[in-house]
Amino acid sequence: MKRFINSLFFKMTAFAALGIVSGYVLMQLAFPREPVVVTGDYRSYSNASTAVVIVYSRESCPYCAKTKQHLTQKGAQFELRDIDHSSLFRAQFEQLKGKQLPLILIGNRRINGYYPDEIDIALAAQSQTTRSEIAAR
Structure with missing residues (x-):
């Protein structure tokens, strides 16, 4: 038995x-699963501000807060776009086919979620691109 x-x-x-x-x-x-980083032309989502980074977020998102803290520690200029407080930002988030927050735009990269290493890589690449553009002038 x-x-x-x-x-x-x-x-x-x-x-x-x-x-x-x-x-x-x-x-x-x-x-x-959606890839963490998607390369594309995201210039139309940028405005004339000096912000290098655009972060689609909401107040209640803990990873959005971590992203803000990380970008602040790195000294990056960023613009927070709260999708709960602006219909324009919500529409842009949907145009970007956003499925999770934060959704981060840095240069030609869209980062889906809080991935500090990917943020650092994108910031370094954007910094290099900016230096190349200045040198070409």
């Missing part, structure tokens, strides 16, 4: 594990 119970327990555990793995794989196929 003990052998039967152990065998049954093993089979049930294996079946449950198979179900979990299958469910995860099917979810990834049905709902693929």
Whole structure:
């Protein structure tokens, strides 16, 4: 009897594990994750301000607060665009096909979410581009 119970327990555990793995794989196929960084032409979302970085956010978003803190520590000029307080910013967020916050625009890069390493890479690339443009004048 003990052998039967152990065998049954093993089979049930294996079946449950198979179900979990299958469910995860099917979810990834049905709902693929958006890439963290998307390259594109985002100049139309910028205005004449001196802000190098645009951050679409909302007050209640903890990762938006972390992004703001990170950009401040890096000395980056940024503009926060609260999608809850402006229909224009909400429309822009939707045009960008935003699915999560923060949505960060730095040069030709859109960063979906709070990824400090990607923010640093984009800031460095933007800084290099700005220096090249100044040198070309």
